[in-house]
Amino acid sequence: MSGVELPRWADLILLPLLNLLLALLVTSIVILGVGESPVAALRALAVGSLGSADAVGYTLYYATDMLFAGLSVAVAFQCGLFNIGAEGQAYVSGLGVALVCLTLGGLPAGVLVPLAILVGAGFGGVWGAVPGWLQAYRGSHIVITTIMFNFLAAALMVYLIVNVLIAPGSMAPETRDFGANAVLPSLGWLGFPGSTPVNLALPVALLAAVAVWLLIWRTPWGYGLRVVGLSADVASYAGIDARRRTVLVMALSGALASGVAVNELLGVQHKLLIGFTGGYGFTGIAVALMGRNHPAGVILAALLFGALAQGGAELAFDMPAVPTELVILIQGLVILFTGALGNLLRPAVGRLLATRAAALPKAG
Template sequence: MSARRPLPRWADILLLPAINLAMAFLISGLVVLMIGENPLYAVQVILYGAFGYGDGVGYTLYYATNFIFTGLAFAIAAHAGLFNIGGNGQAYVAGLGAILVALALDQTHWLITMPLAMIAAGVFGGIWGLIPGYLQAKRGSHVVITTIMFNFIAAALMVYMLNRVLKAPNTMAPESETLDIGGRVPQLREFIPFFGYSPVNLTIVVAIAFLVGAYILIWRTKLGYQLRTLGHNPVASRYAGMSNSKLIMIAMTLSGACAGMVAINEVLGVQNRLVLDFVADAGFVGIAVALIGRNHPIGIGLAAVLFGALYQGGQELQFVIPAVTREMIEVIQALIILFTGAMEGLFRPALERGFVLMSVEQKAEATARATVDSES
């Protein structure tokens, strides 16, 4: 049996995901080739659609903003050993907090409305994450099951709220009143005309700040150390005097609060009102983003941009090459998730053996060099 060693951190975070992505795109190219289209031209169209002009870049960043928040939501829970599948529901319920504050303050300035709406969205999303955390910590209910079920509860709750409580007068659509200018988050095109008519807004700045904050929280604070200890070995954390149940509830609350920021991007930044299904399954995409990014903020940021490019570039691809349908775009996304998630360890053994060989060769070269130096 050949020798293996753990991969260096940079290889685990960057090299292995890059190899997995390359394999996913290779298989995707074969799928495009099977329908008689040029895969290289398809890649060119996707890249142009995502990064070739201002509106495309704006849409890519708009999608990436949501995926950053939901990716961080999954990653924070994952570092504590929890598998949070409830990002959709947590972001959905957070929309209630965001719209209630925005409607109450939409006659003021957005500099007042936005931070208060963020707090409200974080509280609502955090509570929706805390409940499954409490059920696991205190009642033994597995967080995977409860977060899935809470997605359905959130969907039913929002249907009721938008039809019975928050529905705007003089409209048949299940939606809240439209926000005045004071309740809206400014879009970047107001400051940078390059972004054209794309919906990217100042929430992207909040997303970047959350990436930095998540890194500091997880790797530079006592709480982050405790969460990682819980995730690596719950028995050890308990013997070290940590309260596992408390840490589980904290992790799920922080996770839900991160997912809740999707409501700021969508409700205040794009829709300017609360509508049904504004999350658009960003919570599930966030799981793939976190897996590709190895639950590290830098990786999550890059993976979010990747999926944002796939969403925007995929729409461009459907327009330019009609034979490539939306279902095929979803196949490409599924292949990326397959290779970076379910099969992320496919190339790990070969890489580990390769690093062992490199290490042995380096040691042999150093020994030979030292021998030559001593003889001379």
């Protein structure tokens, strides 16, 4: 079924949209099963995520994390690598951000914040490059090593926060505040209420998406990367060092995942604490799958998952009878129909488009 060829617009837009509608249809059946109105629940979900400036601000805040994580996974996919480690890479990136902010907090904000971002990206890049090196030069499978590195990152961060970096006299496993200079400006000047956490990390994430598109689709290096993803043997025949590309793309993937740490630590929390990544690295896998590993698609998928995260919180208040796990169910169904069952509707869409194309000359 996956062999059915579709126009690019149908593959990138129409098919994911139909899969999303199918997921919402199944969700509606579940809502009916608990005795509630699907229309009312989906309306509450939409209003809770897009119905006010405050709601939109929170939606964009969640979408920022998911965009960084989705780009991280998508870049690795272009090289044929399934990076499961964005969660750990983002976590370790937070260590780099925190070390800069805690030790150099007296620097001006215009120097401190960019430096923290660069160091965080470096920490994430190194943490991502190690599994890439293990795959390229030692034959270790990238899926296994990145999963293992998630656990290593979690254990390392817990130890450091609890035993080394914890604020003096604090019972909570977190560092002291970074200080007034280590803050990403909010986007209140765009009309968002001051209470919303959306900040300058959002335009940075959008710029990162543009940069990824330019790198992967508009440079010789990116072309070679995609060749490696399609066939390492062909790449080797063409003189492309597949092993070196593997290490570099995993480093790039880890650096992109650091955006989660930037958004959370510099934009919202202003201190390093356990579990600040919140599972966004894993959600990024679904975002990349739904976005077809293309930056434009990843942006749209991140907005969708951000809306689900924010709308689900509001749904719990508006309709207490609807289980709070409903949002997780919707996300799971979206992942199911865009990932494992992503080609379920492909033959039908292909036949429909072929029939329409055949009818156009007759109509002319």
